Each structure stands twice: as C-alpha cells, then as structure tokens.
Amino acid sequence: MGELLGSIAFSLIVIAVIAGAWAWISSLFRKGAMALLGFDGVCVQQFETVLLYRNGRFEKALPPGRHRIRAGSRQLARIDLRPEVFRFTQGAVSADRFAVNLVYVVRSQIVDPRASFESTQNYRDEICIRLQSIVKAVCSRKPRLEIQMDHQTFSNSVQKAANQVLRSIGCECLTFELLQADPGGPIVELDNRRMGFAAGLMKEV
Structure with missing residues (x-):
C-alpha cells in the first residue's frame, strides 16, 4: 500500500514538473525571454505616443516602436496625435x-x-x-x-x-x-x- 501511494505521489510530481516546464516554454515562445525576467512588450504606433506612469507618477513618454518595460504598478495612456x-x-x-x-x-x-x-x-x-x-x-x-x-x-x-x-x-x-x-x-x-x-x-x- 505504501509503495502504491509513493508511486502515485511521484507520478503527480512528475506531471507537475512537466506542466510547469511546458508553461515556462510556452511563455518563452509567446512573450520572449524578457517576459520571464519581469518585462512586458509594448508596441507604439507611428501616429501615437504612450505615456508611462508608475505608482501614479509620470515616468516617461514612449515614442513609436517596440519597447520593453518592467511589469508592476504601472499605467499606460495611449495618446492619438493625428489631427x-x-x-x-x-x-x-x-x-x-x-x-x-x-x-x-x-x-x-x-x-x-x-x-x-x-x-x-x-x-x-x-x-x-x-x-x-x-x-x-x-x-x-x-x-x-x-x-x-x-x-x-x-x-x-x-x-x-x-x-x-x-x-x-x-x-x-x-x-x-x-x-x-x-x-x-x-x-x-x-x-x-x-x-x-x-x-x-x-x-x-
């Protein structure tokens, strides 16, 4: 009986490790390596500016292009600059x-x-x-x-x-x-x- 419980526990551990590894690999391919280090990707269009606020305070304006910013207590405001x-x-x-x-x-x-x-x-x-x-x-x-x-x-x-x-x-x-x-x-x-x-x-x- 003890050997059966131990085998079941070992199998559950193996399944959990495999699921965790799959989630990690999936996130790596979907968001990139920087996402695993606590960064999010932001794409700014040619006709806009994105204002970055952190903890309620203005930090910087993001120009057009792709940007990597740290996740956390932040707010993004997209401003359309077209007339x-x-x-x-x-x-x-x-x-x-x-x-x-x-x-x-x-x-x-x-x-x-x-x-x-x-x-x-x-x-x-x-x-x-x-x-x-x-x-x-x-x-x-x-x-x-x-x-x-x-x-x-x-x-x-x-x-x-x-x-x-x-x-x-x-x-x-x-x-x-x-x-x-x-x-x-x-x-x-x-x-x-x-x-x-x-x-x-x-x-x-």
Whole structure:
C-alpha cells in the first residue's frame, strides 16, 4: 500500500514538473525571454505616443516602436496625435450689437501629450468649450459687416487667440475656417420683442 501511494505521489510530481516546464516554454515562445525576467512588450504606433506612469507618477513618454518595460504598478495612456476636425454652428453678437449665426470648421492637434492627458478629463470637450468662447469674444470686437465680408481676417484672429488658449491643454489650432456668417437682426430689437412677448403673457395670466 505504501509503495502504491509513493508511486502515485511521484507520478503527480512528475506531471507537475512537466506542466510547469511546458508553461515556462510556452511563455518563452509567446512573450520572449524578457517576459520571464519581469518585462512586458509594448508596441507604439507611428501616429501615437504612450505615456508611462508608475505608482501614479509620470515616468516617461514612449515614442513609436517596440519597447520593453518592467511589469508592476504601472499605467499606460495611449495618446492619438493625428489631427481632428470639429464643425460648429454658433450664434454670437457683433460689436455693433447684431446677432450673427456662424458656421465654422476647426482642425486641431495634440502637441503636448502629457499636458493634454493630465490637464483635463476630456480634451475634446475642453477644445469645443474654449473655441466657442473665443469666437464669441472675437465677434464682440468686430462689426457685423466686417465679420460677413472678411472671413479670412476673422479666421486669422480666432486662430491666433485659440493657439494661446489651447496651449495650456497641450493642443494647437492648425486651421480655422469661417464658412458662413448670416445676420440675425439687431439685438436691441430682439430684446424688445422678447419683453413685449413676456408682457403679453403676463396680461393673459
């Protein structure tokens, strides 16, 4: 009986050793020899940058190519560096108090991956909000006819201001193109109409 138990135990040990050796060899062929030493392989595409954080702290940015990094308490953030296009339809007010309906296209790109990743949770939303604020501000300094007749000067003014504002979130405004600027009527007239409409509702109530 004792010899049978010993034989079974020996067989189990042999099976475990064979299974361990097979797993080791399989890992060696699948991940390479460096994986057995505690390294992982990371492939970075030509159009992106990968930010490496370890224990919550920024360590380095990985350029395109294959990299071997130590496994452990790390986080990888892939940042796509390809330009993006945004199209907006927005209302604004000119310097001479006219409402203007604008249609414009913006082409932007991340130029500082770390700043873009760390400064905001969603850089696209941040770009949209900041661009609309800039367009509103530029419109408030220009008369309606100038906005309608000289799209290029307006576009250049917005692009220059946008680059200054977007730099803090690691982005750049590559191009700004005003496609359409339609008049919406004097703001004073619109305000009077609203006040008259509200007064009429009050009387009915």
